Amino acid sequence: MISLLVVLTVEVFEKLGLDEQKKASLLASQNRLSIVHVDMDAFYAAIEQRDNPRLQGKPVIVGGDPKQRGVVSTASYEARSFGIHSAMPSSRALQLCPQAVFLKPRMKHYKEVSQEIFDIFYQYSNMVEAVSLDEAFLYIEGDAVVVGKMIKEEIRERTGLTASVGVSFNKFLAKLGSDWEKPNGLTIFDKDRAQEILPGLKIRKIWGIGPSSEKVLQEIGIYTIQDLRNYDLGYFKDRFGKRAIELVLMAWGFDLREVNSSTGAKSLGEEITFERDVADRKILEQTLEEFTLALWKRMQQRGYLARTVTVKVRYEDFSTITRSKSLETGSDDLEEIRMLTKKLLSRIDFRKKVRLVGLQVSNLINVEEPIQLRLPLFGENRDD
Numbered sequence: 001m002i003s004l005l006v007v008l009t010v011e012v013f014e015k016l017g018l019d020e021q022k023k024a025s026l027l028a029s030q031n032r033l034s035i036v037h038v039d040m041d042a043f044y045a046a047i048e049q050r051d052n053p054r055l056q057g058k059p060v061i062v063g064g065d066p067k068q069r070g071v072v073s074t075a076s077y078e079a080r081s082f083g084i085h086s087a088m089p090s091s092r093a094l095q096l097c098p099q100a101v102f103l104k105p106r107m108k109h110y111k112e113v114s115q116e117i118f119d120i121f122y123q124y125s126n127m128v129e130a131v132s133l134d135e136a137f138l139y140i141e142g143d144a145v146v147v148g149k150m151i152k153e154e155i156r157e158r159t160g161l162t163a164s165v166g167v168s169f170n171k172f173l174a175k176l177g178s179d180w181e182k183p184n185g186l187t188i189f190d191k192d193r194a195q196e197i198l199p200g201l202k203i204r205k206i207w208g209i210g211p212s213s214e215k216v217l218q219e220i221g222i223y224t225i226q227d228l229r230n231y232d233l234g235y236f237k238d239r240f241g242k243r244a245i246e247l248v249l250m251a252w253g254f255d256l257r258e259v260n261s262s263t264g265a266k267s268l269g270e271e272i273t274f275e276r277d278v279a280d281r282k283i284l285e286q287t288l289e290e291f292t293l294a295l296w297k298r299m300q301q302r303g304y305l306a307r308t309v310t311v312k313v314r315y316e317d318f319s320t321i322t323r324s325k326s327l328e329t330g331s332d333d334l335e336e337i338r339m340l341t342k343k344l345l346s347r348i349d350f351r352k353k354v355r356l357v358g359l360q361v362s363n364l365i366n367v368e369e370p371i372q373l374r375l376p377l378f379g380e381n382r383d384d
């Protein structure tokens, strides 16, 4: 069966006119599970339910006001059982489920939770591609299945939220995997399992095929991935051009796109708005010291050197100032960053009360080779 598959695959490669190098890398790519895709379950709604126990078990909708022209941003699983989904007009959601609790999004808060989750990702790899606040691909050097499980557990422990995880040898299949058993799922697609599940799937499961492409494909008789596999590839290529190759390769379970970690942070920052405006310089010093430590720790995890440190202060009258200082070369030396922060602080006028203080490190340089920072081992005690 597998050898037949290899024969078929090679035939497809021929028909697509791929060069030897591409063929070889496609075949080799199947041999190692290296990609983890993590997707939080009903992220915004789950955060609201976590933060307010009275919302647990209830249909919760984060998004626009149903009395105005808002749309659903995220629906809890309870709300989804009424047929409510993201991007649906909130007024329609209200019709489907009049008892639903509608909440305004608290983006700032969701971003903070997202930061916690990405901090976890960076413990396992510094090749992290953020897709959105609650979704990322990770390239894993070690055992991706073990890492996938550990990330799931750690997210649960640290944030009380659930994630669904897909593990595979490429991005397309890893993403398909995280969606396979939502919520709280963990799905592993090795090459055999991928070949079992792919043929029967609807064509829109191929990454990048949205409703309009789906319609076009259905018009020429392609409803499932098997239909695409059976289709006359020459004709398909003529009709869809360069994109055809990518689609056909995905139909056979191949995807050579790399985890693109260059979309990562160019700066890291922390800030706080005090409950009451602060006049005491000591408190500001203390706060900045905490921020220095937190940012330094994150830089360590991600293998960053920083060149620039910026202190931001917003006064009681809402006027805001920033003071920056740069080093000749990047540094991840805690003392050096601490000294810079202190110098900046000494240049700030504290005759007015302070409402907000922030610290940012920027001009970041990634010094790590794209390798895993912490190799997970069974039975090992991990320290954080």
Ligand SMILES: [Mg+2]
Pocket: 039, 040, 041, 042, 043, 134, 135
């Ligand atoms: Mg999600």
